[in-house]
Amino acid sequence: MDTKEKILQAALRLFAKDGYEGVSVRKIAEKLGITKGALYKHYKNKQDIFDSIVNRMEEIDAKRTKEFNSLIGNLNSQEQLTKQQIINGIKQFSIANFKYWTEDEFAANFRKILTLEQYRNPQMAKLLNKYLTNGVIKNAQVIMARIFVGTKYEHKDTNILALNYFGPIYLLMGLYDQSEDKASIEKAVVTHIDYFMESFG
Structure with a gap:
């Protein structure tokens, strides 16, 4: 790791602990x-360091957005998928997203x-x-609209459904972050997703 990257990583850890200010x-x-x-x-000032962190995050997010769009594309194009297959795909993506924001050091x-x-x-x-927050809710709305096509929930407010789905995960x-028993929190995420999907099954 070169000096510039070490500075970036050290600043990121300090900002996360003590705040940018x-x-x-x-x-x-x-x-x-x-x-x-x-x-x-290597950096003009503190803002330059933070801007570099944001740029790195944007690069990572672009890749993850592509993965999300790929998932949605699959849901929309592969009509042979069963509802359970759709739900399983969304579940896997949601769990991976939770782990990314909590376990990946840079993202967390x-x-x-x-x-x-x-x-x-x-x-x-x-x-x-x-x-x-809002960015994730918008993505979740797309998912909700896909899940409930052809069901009695098809014309429900997808914004509220998305909030109900993502709110507990957030x-x-x-x-x-605060728990010593992180496995129990991960289990709670899975349980929430299962309960949510079953309630509309």
Whole structure:
């Protein structure tokens, strides 16, 4: 890992722990045992570091969006899929998404930064909305509309259904961070998904 990447990773961890506003360039440099001057050879300032974190996240998100679109494309084009196959695909994707935002160090720390800063930094609030609240709800609406085609729930409010589906999963992400028994939280995610799908079966 080169120095520039080490700076990025150290800053990410510190931002996730102390918040963006609570971390100075000096603190990042001290964490790495380098001088501020050495840090400035790689990044102009703290905002430049954060912008690089966001750019990295956008690259990762573009890949994950492609995977999501592929899933939706499969649901829409392969009419031979049974409802159970559709539900299983959505379940697998949802569990993978939960694990990504809680177990992947980069993604988990990025989520924590946004959560900490959302009420004092409009940029952070917008990013949280994009990646973990409204953005996810919009994706979930697409899924809900697909699941309930041809059922008595076909004309229900997909926004509310999406909130009912994703809300507990988002809450469980926060619980996962604080829990010593992370396996029980992961199990709760699976149980929630099963209960939700069964209630509309």
